Amino acid sequence: MVDILHRVGMKDASPDEVYAALTTIDGLSRWWTVETTGTPEVGGTVSFGFGTDGFDMLVREQVPGKRVLWEVVEGPPEWIGTTVRWDLAQADGYTIVLFGHEGWREPVDFMAHCSTKWATFLMSLKQLVETGAGSPAPDDVRISDWH
Amino acid sequence: MVDILHRVGMKDASPDEVYAALTTIDGLSRWWTVETTGTPEVGGTVSFGFGTDGFDMLVREQVPGKRVLWEVVEGPPEWIGTTVRWDLAQADGYTIVLFGHEGWREPVDFMAHCSTKWATFLMSLKQLVETGAGSPAPDDVRISDWH
Numbered sequence: 464m465v466d467i468l469h470r471v472g473m474k475d476a477s478p479d480e481v482y483a484a485l486t487t488i489d490g491l492s493r494w495w496t497v498e499t500t501g502t503p504e505v506g507g508t509v510s511f512g513f514g515t516d517g518f519d520m521l522v523r524e525q526v527p528g529k530r531v532l533w534e535v536v537e538g539p540p541e542w543i544g545t546t547v548r549w550d551l552a553q554a555d556g557y558t559i560v561l562f563g564h565e566g567w568r569e570p571v572d573f574m575a576h577c578s579t580k581w582a583t584f585l586m587s588l589k590q591l592v593e594t595g596a597g598s599p600a601p602d603d604v605r606i607s608d609w610h
Numbered sequence: 611m612v613d614i615l616h617r618v619g620m621k622d623a624s625p626d627e628v629y630a631a632l633t634t635i636d637g638l639s640r641w642w643t644v645e646t647t648g649t650p651e652v653g654g655t656v657s658f659g660f661g662t663d664g665f666d667m668l669v670r671e672q673v674p675g676k677r678v679l680w681e682v683v684e685g686p687p688e689w690i691g692t693t694v695r696w697d698l699a700q701a702d703g704y705t706i707v708l709f710g711h712e713g714w715r716e717p718v719d720f721m722a723h724c725s726t727k728w729a730t731f732l733m734s735l736k737q738l739v740e741t742g743a744g745s746p747a748p749d750d751v752r753i754s755d756w757h
Contacts, residue, residue, distance in 0.1 A: 465612075465613070466612070466717065467615075467725070468614075468717055468721060468722035468725050469722050469725050469726040469729075470719055470722035470723040470725075470726055470753075470754060470756070471726055471753050471754055472753065472754025472755045472756070554755050555755045556755070557754060557755045559754065559755070561719060561722060562722070563722075570613065570615055572617055572708060574615060575615035575616050575617035575708060575709070575710075576617040578614070578615050578616050578617075578725065578729070579616040579617055579618055579729045579732060582616075582725070582726045582729030582730065583729065583733070585726060586730070586751075586753070589753070604733075606617075606618050606619065606733070606736070607617060607618055607619025607704060607706065608619045608701050608702045608703075608704045608706070609617070609619070
């Protein structure tokens with residue numbers, strides 16, 4: 464099993480603000496993809512669309528201001544069964560996001576692509592929380608031929 | 611052992627252009643840090659400074675247009691002995707960079723930070739090659755309280 468890990472800090476933002484961006488359709492659609500639908504509650508499923516592609520996440524844990532855990536139930540074969548974890552902490556005027564997309568079976572090139580792509584979406588989340596405007600798909604940062 | 615992996619594509623750039631940005635002091639200083647000195651040849655050492663911090667890389671492999679491999683010989687304790695790998699390939703009008711910072715002993719928060727930070731520097735490398743201007747330190751993208 465191999466994991467993608469990231470750490471980003473949101474300046475002058477509270478954990479509750481970041482948590483809201485991870486647990487509401489409005490928040491999620493402002494930094495990841497405008498095509499976000501579903502029920503962001505424990506036991507519910509949230510669907511994230513990217514044109515003809517997309518992912519469905521089963522919400523496994525939500526602890527206000529602290530933690531969100533999703534399990535991928537639909538999407539590319541490499542993603543099925545992996546988990547996406549968001550742990551929030553506070554440090555020096557920042558809310559820290561410790562992110563993990565964990566449980567990949569192999570360190571394939573697609574995982575390397577997703578690692579870079581997650582970093583750009585985490586920067587989009589940071590910009591949303593700090594400035595009020597993120598860069599969700601379809602206006603996300605293009606990083607390669609794989610988009 | 612745990613690894614940081616990334617994949618970025620440089621549009622309308624040749625592998626030789628990307629290779630030059632990884633194997634010359636001038637190139638390296640235009641996307642990673644302006645404080646770059648040393649001898650970017652196999653067996654040589656290149657020093658990358660970031661104010662009071664920095665890394666020394668022993669160049670272990672350089673295959674023109676194909677591959678660069680460094681070993682970290684000075685820097686933060688977590689980095690010593692790890693390797694940084696750059697594999698170049700071509701696809702659909704892009705030069706693809708497959709990047710690995712490999713051999714971390716533990717998946718510590720500092721590794722998560724470095725994973726995100728590498729992504730922003732890879733985007734700086736992409737911008738340098740595609741537009742002629744990167745964002746090297748000290749004008750690099752700030753991602754958190756850890757810079």
